[in-house]
Amino acid sequence: MANPQSSQKIAAKVGLFILIGIIILAAGILTLGTMRKSFITRIDAEATFESVNGLTKGNNVWFAGVKVGTVREILFTPDSKVKVLFSIEDTSQPFIKQDATVRVSSDGLIGNPIILISGGSPQARMIEDGFKFKVEPDVTQQEMLTTLQANNKNILSITDDLKSIIADIRAGQGSIGKLMKDEALYANLNKSMATVESATRDLKRGANGLAKLTDKLNADGNFINAIATDKEMYPNIKKTVASLESTSQTLKETTVSAKQMVNNLEQTSNTLLNNPKSPVGVLLHDEKAANNIRETISNLESSSAKLDQNLEALKHNFLFRRYFRNQAKEEAKRKADSTANAKK
Template sequence: MKKVFSSNITVKTIFEDVNGLKAGNNIWYSGVKIGTVKSLRFLPNSQVEVMLNIEEKSKEFIRKNALAKVSTDGLIGNKIIVIAGGTQKVPSIEDGDELAVAKVESTEEMLNVLSENNKNLLSITDAFKKISKNILEGRGTVGMLLNDDRLYRDVDETLAGLKKAATNAQTLTASLSAYSTKLNQKGGLANDLATDTLIMHDVRATMFRLNETVASANAMVNNLKTVSADINSNSKSPIGVLLHDEATAANLKTTIQNLETSTSKLDENMLALRQNFLFRRYFKKKAKSEAKEEEVKKEDNKESGVKP
């Protein structure tokens, strides 16, 4: 039954605890028996070295990175070695190789975990009991919500307001989306300003010229302010004298009146001179010459097509 006469290879594995494993127990791989436990021996560091006899015909399916663990054949059966895992890229095992051990939780460890979980469940149950009692007695926010109708209505109204605000936010978002879509349409001013480099260049140039114009206007205004201040402060300059000296202004008015009177008298004298028989012939001759020049000028304009 132990296939004594079949060809085998021997590999080893080292366990911290074999849980009652003994020589002659079976070795399984993917649910198939492939060998038996050859021997067990203690190592100096409280570990157990287990030698495994594996059928040679099965070694090609077991990879060097496969893991071994101690298990049970059924619920109350004998202990067995189970080999599992391994990747196809890794070579198959050979005689004398050592298999790594898969970590397995012992029954004692599992019972300890279950005991700890029971304690935690008990604590959680006690906490839930206290919470449910406070809720039933109307303590805390949840208890007040369950027992106070007024507070419940307030919360309900608040939720309705939040729902309405969310609806308005969605409407606003849709409007903004539609507006942004229109801005992105080609041909619009905003799209041209954002995408047309020529327009932006012209806008920048225009702004630069506007800045220069404003600067020039500021300089001119400053100059006018300076001149005005100088005129107001310097009463000895010609303009200052005209603005501030009343005597000079009166003399200037008198001079202008005298010039107007002299001009009028000069016109009268010239008219009288033209009526004088000594100069009458001169002025008639001059008038004829001017009339002749006017006729020649009209004839030239007609020939050239220019309207008089």
């Protein structure tokens, strides 16, 4: 006959195992529900890729850094492309727009492949069940590794060049090497720097002086400031300058006219002097005519002297003496009247 205590122990053990199994089942269901979100309503979507880069069924779909769905199925198309069917949670549907794009990315640098949804404008309509996304070309991990390898080669080449430059500097080659090795060159450089520093100070002083001069010119009451700010003075100056320009132009035209007149007089003089038929030319070139003119002038002078003598003789003649006395009295009276009027 079985021991009652032994039967109770067996029953307790069986109950304990059943309880543990129920707990494990519940935990598994909750875990699967958390990981796969099996109890959440979803909508279907798809996209066709040239290559999925190792994407498999069950991989995640991400939008704005948040997991919003999973890959349901991967199929080949007749044109050797890959169609990926995936589901998206309906709670994320209003935020994903129809102008968004998808690409195959990775969860981290070397993580699992994922489908990444990006882009979309607020004014676009939200996606619907069965929506086909446009595919954005993605950089594959192999391309990234190839780029990294090329960059490593470039860095290695740069390092080799840097080593060569440092070796040349240590050997005293090149400008920097000579500067480090040659003390005389270093001293000359110091002198040059001192000269440049002195010139800089002088330039700074000149700039300060120019600034002070500018401040003085801009001060109220200054002539330059008055010209720049007085609305009446500037037009007057402008008119004066215009008048000076007009006067200068008139003087210039007058000078040109005077020069032309001088040229004309010179030409006329040359014509008169060089033309023996003109009166002046006859006087200058014909000695006979000149002598005749001299004799005529001499005769005129002699006749004038004789005429003066005759007039003087007439004054003393008793027939004309009274006439000349009356003329003298009238002349004296006119002078006296003129003097009296002048004194009044």
